[in-house]
Amino acid sequence: MSKKNASIYDIAKEAGVSTATVSRTINTPDKVSSETRTKIHSIMERLNYSPNALAQSLVSRSTRTIGVFIATVNNPYYAEMVHVIEKHAFHNNYSILLGNTGNWIEKEEKYVEIFVKKQVDGIIFVGGRNVTDPHSHHIMKTSERIPVVLTNHALVGKNIYCVLSDEAEGACMAVQHLIDTGRDRIAYINGFNFSYPSVVKKDSYIKTLSRNQISVNEDLIVNAPKDNMEGGYAACEALLEKGSEFNGIFVANDMMAVGVMKKLTEAGYAIPGDVSVVGYDDIQLCHYLTPSLSSVTQNISKLGSMAVQLVNDVLEGKEVGKITYLHPELKIRESSLPH
Amino acid sequence: MSKKNASIYDIAKEAGVSTATVSRTINTPDKVSSETRTKIHSIMERLNYSPNALAQSLVSRSTRTIGVFIATVNNPYYAEMVHVIEKHAFHNNYSILLGNTGNWIEKEEKYVEIFVKKQVDGIIFVGGRNVTDPHSHHIMKTSERIPVVLTNHALVGKNIYCVLSDEAEGACMAVQHLIDTGRDRIAYINGFNFSYPSVVKKDSYIKTLSRNQISVNEDLIVNAPKDNMEGGYAACEALLEKGSEFNGIFVANDMMAVGVMKKLTEAGYAIPGDVSVVGYDDIQLCHYLTPSLSSVTQNISKLGSMAVQLVNDVLEGKEVGKITYLHPELKIRESSLPH
DNA sequence: ATGAAAGCGCTAACAC
DNA sequence: GTGTTAGCGCTTTCAT
Numbered sequence: 001m002s003k004k005n006a007s008i009y010d011i012a013k014e015a016g017v018s019t020a021t022v023s024r025t026i027n028t029p030d031k032v033s034s035e036t037r038t039k040i041h042s043i044m045e046r047l048n049y050s051p052n053a054l055a056q057s058l059v060s061r062s063t064r065t066i067g068v069f070i071a072t073v074n075n076p077y078y079a080e081m082v083h084v085i086e087k088h089a090f091h092n093n094y095s096i097l098l099g100n101t102g103n104w105i106e107k108e109e110k111y112v113e114i115f116v117k118k119q120v121d122g123i124i125f126v127g128g129r130n131v132t133d134p135h136s137h138h139i140m141k142t143s144e145r146i147p148v149v150l151t152n153h154a155l156v157g158k159n160i161y162c163v164l165s166d167e168a169e170g171a172c173m174a175v176q177h178l179i180d181t182g183r184d185r186i187a188y189i190n191g192f193n194f195s196y197p198s199v200v201k202k203d204s205y206i207k208t209l210s211r212n213q214i215s216v217n218e219d220l221i222v223n224a225p226k227d228n229m230e231g232g233y234a235a236c237e238a239l240l241e242k243g244s245e246f247n248g249i250f251v252a253n254d255m256m257a258v259g260v261m262k263k264l265t266e267a268g269y270a271i272p273g274d275v276s277v278v279g280y281d282d283i284q285l286c287h288y289l290t291p292s293l294s295s296v297t298q299n300i301s302k303l304g305s306m307a308v309q310l311v312n313d314v315l316e317g318k319e320v321g322k323i324t325y326l327h328p329e330l331k332i333r334e335s336s337l338p339h
Numbered sequence: 340m341s342k343k344n345a346s347i348y349d350i351a352k353e354a355g356v357s358t359a360t361v362s363r364t365i366n367t368p369d370k371v372s373s374e375t376r377t378k379i380h381s382i383m384e385r386l387n388y389s390p391n392a393l394a395q396s397l398v399s400r401s402t403r404t405i406g407v408f409i410a411t412v413n414n415p416y417y418a419e420m421v422h423v424i425e426k427h428a429f430h431n432n433y434s435i436l437l438g439n440t441g442n443w444i445e446k447e448e449k450y451v452e453i454f455v456k457k458q459v460d461g462i463i464f465v466g467g468r469n470v471t472d473p474h475s476h477h478i479m480k481t482s483e484r485i486p487v488v489l490t491n492h493a494l495v496g497k498n499i500y501c502v503l504s505d506e507a508e509g510a511c512m513a514v515q516h517l518i519d520t521g522r523d524r525i526a527y528i529n530g531f532n533f534s535y536p537s538v539v540k541k542d543s544y545i546k547t548l549s550r551n552q553i554s555v556n557e558d559l560i561v562n563a564p565k566d567n568m569e570g571g572y573a574a575c576e577a578l579l580e581k582g583s584e585f586n587g588i589f590v591a592n593d594m595m596a597v598g599v600m601k602k603l604t605e606a607g608y609a610i611p612g613d614v615s616v617v618g619y620d621d622i623q624l625c626h627y628l629t630p631s632l633s634s635v636t637q638n639i640s641k642l643g644s645m646a647v648q649l650v651n652d653v654l655e656g657k658e659v660g661k662i663t664y665l666h667p668e669l670k671i672r673e674s675s676l677p678h
Numbered sequence: 679a680t681g682a683a684a685g686c687g688c689t690a691a692c693a694c
Numbered sequence: 695g696t697g698t699t700a701g702c703g704c705t706t707t708c709a710t
Contacts, residue, residue: 023706052702059706
């Protein structure tokens with residue numbers, strides 16, 4: 001189909017110089033006389049030359065490529081993370097190989113293997129992970145070769161770095177806010193039951209209730225089947241079916257909260273009149289919902305930029321902290337106004 | 340930091356065979372005796388060997404990597420496209436290099452150059468593009484080397500393939516639906532003024548009105564400053580300020596429609612009582628909004644899978660159509676119920 | 679300032 | 695079934 005691309009060799013021949021000289025005009029132009037340099041440049045132009053990064057990387061041992069794994073791009077929180085990561089990566093001259101795992105560990109393992117073969121310089125795992133299964137093996141193994149950064153998950157290892165929002169603190173703020181605004185029967189819609197952030201939030205939810213002398217009602221805690229709108233809707237349905245009274249709901253993430261609000265509205269509950277709702281992640285949408293959704297913000301921007309910065313710093317041999325916590329912040333909107 | 344990775348050479352030495360034999364056990368196992376094969380496998384295991392894809396690609400002239408460009412991942416429509424593309428790519432053993440252009444042509448140009456240097460096998464440009472500027476030069480140039488697939492944009496060129504939803508048809512369906520349900524003063528919130536899909540939709544909007552003997556009121560057509568919720572909100576604000584009466588709005592995409600609905604609600608309009616609203620793209624969220632949002636669906640799933648299929652087919656030398664249109668479909672929900 | 683040559687890790691004739 | 699060797703496109707000493 002296409003005639004073979006021009007190589008450094010073609011340029012050299014055409015210019016009557018050695019490949020070394022051509023290489024130099026690309027990488028260390030000042031070590032080449034201006035005449036030959038211009039001549040070579042014009043030939044490159046004419047032959048539509050573009051250096052083959054594979055060959056370059058083969059010798060430089062660096063691809064300027066970072067592998068990024070997320071559970072589902074079509075969750076605005078993850079999409080925003082990808083957005084931020086891509087932005088910072090580009091700015092630091094990295095490209096992003098994106099892998100959508102759908103929380104499917106086997107796919108992730110295969111993917112990691114592929115990316116490692118493709119010689120990514122580092123890998124970023126975005127989002128909380130399962131705390132139970134033998135999840136970390138391939139991560140550990142990978143970290144023996146390249147730096148690994150985890151976002152919103154804590155994992156210790158030689159070449160593993162974590163940056164996470166303090167979700168215990170965030171969950172506490174959310175629940176305490178509900179209590180402070182007069183809600184005393186507070187439900188909690190959990191995400192994936194064994195995901196790190198869910199575990200942390202649930203724990204914090206329980207502790208905060210206790211600290212306020214509110215007894216924990218197991219009927220008010222429900223695990224969503226999926227951590228998206230559909231899952232939130234279903235979870236809220238289940239909650240209603242249990243029949244326990246509640247006047248406040250803390251939802252582990254905003255997308256689920258959208259589903260929860262939909263279900264509540266359909267069931268005739270006024271928000272926040274009858275039920276006060278607080279979500280988590282503070283995605284842009286919160287502001288545009290009716291009623292607007294109170295939420296805990298994670299500073300996604302910082303989270304993402306730090307993730308990229310971490311792999312970059314490690315690659316450059318800088319000293320960096322193994323684990324960094326960011327403080328969340330509560331954004332109060334209409335959905336949790338006191339009645 | 341890390342000791343050098345084992346190479347095929349290390350394996351060969353350890354096993355007392357030649358590198359060719361090692362290569363064979365990787366690629367054509369049956370051409371190697373089972374004894375040596377098992378021996379080599381165990382050594383690979385022990386040395387944690389992983390083939391270097393850079394070297395492989397250097398000789399095979401294929402990276403099994405596709406470059407994907409989108410405007411903004413944090414627009415659910417694009418996110419969904421990425422999701423689908425990634426899924427199909429993985430299934431066909433491709434990896435995705437993702438570039439977020441933010442509609443910034445210079446960034447895209449740089450990115451394309453980088454991806455080409457990195458030897459991607461093909462490039463997919465997702466989403467409508469500007470119809471005016473000298474946008475296509477880098478695309479044309481790229482298509483001389485590798486197949487280029489465009490989604491929701493029509494562009495002709497030797498190695499360029501397009502798959503798009505028929506947005507003229509979609510816009511027509513939306514507007515006709517508004518008319519059929521008794522709306523006679525229909526506004527149109529446009530996306531980027533010169534983006535291909537916007538141009539097509541606006542044109543179709545005007546034609547559909549005319550076909551129904553409804554005169555076009557320029558005050559009812561407003562270009563959103565951004566094609567997201569914020570932009571929709573602002574556009575609706577501008578629309579209200581112009582003072583022309585309207586009882587229906589067709590919005591060029593769902594995210595803008597969310598902003599439009601927010602503004603309408605704040606301004607005291609009932610949806611669909613006072614104003615009927617129809618969006619475009621049919622993102623999942625439509626179903627969960629209150630009121631749920633009528634929208635035109637693009638069959639994102641098909642769009643994305645075809646995009647991947649196209650680059651794959653072209654790479655395999657198959658004959659494929661240069662341009663494919665998919666039929667959109669109107670999903671009627673609460674926001675456009677007749678009053 | 680430039681060239682010769684080795685090497686990055688792997689594949690693919692070709693020979694035995 | 696296995697080894698030898700050239701080559702993929704580029705960088706980098708070491709000479710000159």
